Amino acid sequence: MSSAIRRTWRSLVQIYNLLCARDDAAARGFTVPSGVWACERCHEPHLELATYTYHLRTDHA
Numbered sequence: 001m002s003s004a005i006r007r008t009w010r011s012l013v014q015i016y017n018l019l020c021a022r023d024d025a026a027a028r029g030f031t032v033p034s035g036v037w038a039c040e041r042c043h044e045p046h047l048e049l050a051t052y053t054y055h056l057r058t059d060h061a
């Protein structure tokens with residue numbers, strides 16, 4: 001797999017994880033209003049997508 005494809009794949013996986021985090025929170029009974037992101041790994045809520053992606057990069061790298 002070329003590095004370009006690998007980068008694209010990683011970004012797709014990250015988008016998938018973001019969507020699943022919201023579904024996961026809903027499945028566990030958390031209310032996740034639009035604009036709030038719940039981390040799928042530690043269930044920490046984030047008010048902005050930017051802080052959530054930063055959290056993923058730093059705490060779950």
Ligand SMILES: [Zn+2]
Pocket residue numbers: 039040041042043044055059060
């Ligand atoms: Zn987390």
